[in-house]
Structure formats: structure tokens, C-alpha cells
Amino acid sequence: MPTSTRFVVAVHTLAILAINEGRPVRSEDLAFSANTNPTVIRSLLSGLADAGFTTAQLGAGGGALLARKPSHIALLDVYRAVEDSELFSMHRSPPNSVCVVGRNIQNVLRPTLDKAQAALEAELACVTVADIAAEIAQRGDFRIPS
């Protein structure tokens, strides 16, 4: 049940912005690091900006900036901002309602699937972009300019 690569790339992007706190970073540079296309990054930033996590500065010397302290952006927030579809997908075409199982399976399964998703989300809520950035700084042996 694969999620798209959006979530991971979005966290990657935010981590770079956290490390370059204050300095605008161009989508081209972000794309270079994530090994993808600038437009893909801009599309992600669009969602992140809607959620209030980033802003953009147009024109020469412009780029993306964090709009909020990285310690106040949980990975769950990022997940929700850029990942839209359901975690579990049900039957492609609705099950046959003539059958008791077909008639009830989705409603019966729903609470369990929701609980599982909630458990996953609770874990993502515990970690922030600041945590990720700090860990990267440690591995790279440098300090994040506060």
C-alpha cells in the first residue's frame, strides 16, 4: 500500500528550509537536493504554503521560507498537507449488496482501519521538522544557526 513520494520529499524540503533559516531557497536548489524537478517542489510548496508552513519570496534573490518555527511543524501536519488520498483503499467497484458480506464488509471494516490509521498518525505527530533538522545537523557535524 504505497504512499506517494510527496510526504518524504516535503519533509526533505522543510528540513532544508529549517537549516537555512531566514535565507530564501529557490525551488531549483531544493529540487537539486531531492533529485527531482523544480516544478514538483513548487507543487509541494504550494500545498505547504496553503497549510501555513511556508511562504515564498518572488523575484531575484527570492525563494521559499519557513513561515513557522520548525519545532511547530509536526510530520503529521506535513503528511496531511501534501498527501490526499486514503491510506486504505476499499473495493474498486462496490461489493455486491445481494450478499450479506458484500453488504456489510466496508462498514464493519471501517472502524478497524480508522483505528490503524489513527495509530500511524499519532506516531507522526510526535516528531517535528526541527527534530529531523537537528538529527541531520548532528550527522553532518554542524549547528543550525538559530
Added chain:
Amino acid sequence: MPTSTRFVVAVHTLAILAINEGRPVRSEDLAFSANTNPTVIRSLLSGLADAGFTTAQLGAGGGALLARKPSHIALLDVYRAVEDSELFSMHRSPPNSVCVVGRNIQNVLRPTLDKAQAALEAELACVTVADIAAEIAQRGDFRIPS
């Protein structure tokens, strides 16, 4: 996120087998209930049989049967038997190792993603096919022949 429908359809299938305990059910009938193709069901049953959850009886009057008590088949087992790909997908092409973030992001993210997946799986481990079948029986106002 076009995730696969395999997991839900597999649970659907096992619930039917649990309710028809002892009686073989043809892939055609299972497919009719799940509103899909018999071959799709047979492919799922192939994985479930490999995992030791079902057996098949060939020939006229044949079909699929549970090989284990439904109370001994957790949804997590089903999930693992029929769903192969990773829950979180990382970058499509590897991030740029010239950048500190690109070089470390995947390793830094891995523990969190693993913990999130484990939390999800723990929930799926709590519920069995027997639970699902019982809930369906209750909604359909009938009893499962033990």
C-alpha cells in the same frame, strides 16, 4: 494514492469462508460478492494459501476453504500475505548525496516511519477474521454454524 484493494478484498474473501465454514466456495462466487473477477480472487487465494490460511479443493463441488480457525487469522497476517509494497515510499530517485540533507534524510526518517508502520500493524494485529465474520453475522441477523 492509488493503493491496492488487495487487503480489503482478501478480508472480504476470508469472511465469506469463515461464514461458510466447511463448505467449499468457488472463486466465481467469491468474485460475485466482491464484485471483481474470479482470477483476481484466485490470485489472492494463492497468496493466502502460501501463508497457510486457506486450501483449495479442485474439481466439481470444489472451491476454497479455511485451513485454520478464523480466530487464529489476524488482519495483520492477511495484510502481510497479500500486500507486498512498502507503506511509505521514499524518493523515486535517490536524493543528491552532495547535499547534507540529501545524504542523510532517508536514514534520519527511517526510524520514525518504521515506528509509524509498527503502530498501524499493531492495530491490525488486534482484530481477527472471526471478529469480522461475527460482526457481519450480527448485522445480518444470523449465526455462524460452528
Added chain:
DNA sequence: AAAATTGTAATTGTGTCAATTACACACATT
């Protein structure tokens, strides 16, 4: 022997995501 059913391979159809292209719009610098 004949009919029924599974198991599996191969092909086709469909949909989603990512890459790419294109361009209008906004800002900054001169």
C-alpha cells in the same frame, strides 16, 4: 470419459504519480 474447478501466465485497460514544458505574474535591482 466428461464436467467442473483451481492455478498461473499473458495481455489489455485504466488510473495515478512524477517529469517536463510552457507561460503568466510578481518582485527586485538597476
Added chain:
DNA sequence: AATGTGTGTAATTGACACAATTACAATTTT
């Protein structure tokens, strides 16, 4: 003001995965 830089968004294309479908060999029951 004019020009260059960069974002924002739409549209197209490519790649890929899943499901549907077709086909058929193998096995079992009647």
C-alpha cells in the same frame, strides 16, 4: 521604467502498478 529572476499553475507526456480479462494446463469429482 526596464530587465532579469523566481514563483504559481496548467497542460502534456512518460512510466508504472493494479485490476480486468483471456486462455489454458492440471487436477478432481461424478
